[in-house]
Amino acid sequence: EAGVTQFPSHSVIEKGQTVTLRCDPISGHDNLYWYRRVMGKEIKFLLHFVKESKQDESGMPNNRFLAERTGGTYSTLKVQPAELEDSGVYFCASSQDRVQETQYFGPGTRLLVL
Amino acid sequence: GQNIDQPTEMTATEGAIVQINCTYQTSGFNGLFWYQQHAGEAPTFLSYNVLDGLEEKGRFSSFLSRSKGYSYLLLKELQMKDSASYLCAVPGGWGKLQFGAGTQVVVTP
Numbered sequence A: 001e002a003g004v005t006q007f008p009s010h011s012v013i014e015k016g017q018t019v020t021l022r023c024d025p026i027s028g029h030d031n032l033y034w035y036r037r038v039m040g041k042e043i044k045f046l047l048h049f050v051k052e053s054k055q056d057e058s059g060m061p062n063n064r065f066l067a068e069r070t071g072g073t074y075s076t077l078k079v080q081p082a083e084l085e086d087s088g089v090y091f092c093a094s095s096q097d098r099v100q101e102t103q104y105f106g107p108g109t110r111l112l113v114l
Numbered sequence B: 001g002q003n004i005d006q007p008t009e010m011t012a013t014e015g016a017i018v019q020i021n022c023t024y025q026t027s028g029f030n031g032l033f034w035y036q037q038h039a040g041e042a043p044t045f046l047s048y049n050v051l052d053g054l055e056e057k058g059r060f061s062s063f064l065s066r067s068k069g070y071s072y073l074l075l076k077e078l079q080m081k082d083s084a085s086y087l088c089a090v091p092g093g094w095g096k097l098q099f100g101a102g103t104q105v106v107v108t109p
Helices: none
Strands: A005-007 A010-013 A019-024 A031-037 A044-050 A053-056 A065-069 A075-079 A088-095 A109-113 B003-005 B009-013 B018-025 B032-037 B044-049 B053-057 B060-065 B070-075 B084-091 B097-099 B103-108
Touching: A005 A088, A010 A019, A019 A109, A031 A075, A044 A065, A044 B097, B003 B084, B009 B018, B018 B032, B018 B084, B018 B103, B032 B060, B032 B070, B044 B053, B044 B060, B044 B070, B070 B084
Parallel strands: A010 A109, B009 B103
Antiparallel strands: A005 A019, A019 A075, A031 A044, A031 A088, A044 A053, A065 A075, A088 A109, B003 B018, B018 B070, B032 B044, B032 B084, B053 B060, B060 B070, B084 B097, B084 B103
């Protein structure tokens, strides 16, 4: 069974540009989470989808971040326009159930904004 | 809110035992996870504790005391491949994980 995949693995963009990150969860997992780790800090929650619906987006930093989950399958996270402080590693995770269910993580997208 | 603390780094020699402590303060409790993360890779699941006590899984064991807000991950018979960051995480509302900053374990020959 394929794990969680993310694309691209790395992205280097200039301040003001737009970047779109993609996550493909494990097939059959209704729950999809986005997390971010900025340098020197802990991994922090961004938002949570249940199927195609946003369940919790309390961790989204500001309105420059837009997440979608088309048809309850893959998800995209768009940053527009990107700022220097958006640099970090963006992880996606999926699970079958919430709360006590194990979340399986993707390898992350390393974003560097110059 | 939740607060999770774990040491920044620990060093041990091959074949030794290392214990990584994690203390947490949560408004509710739905268990505690441990993940392992090698540099540049995805965090991978190690263990989940929701009841007090020790759970053993091969060379790795995890302990939980809910009354003390305390957990530890015990790594036995350390191998070089165990050099990694170990993350303590507590699920909050709707399952979103709150992570500690991670403990970097360095295994030396």
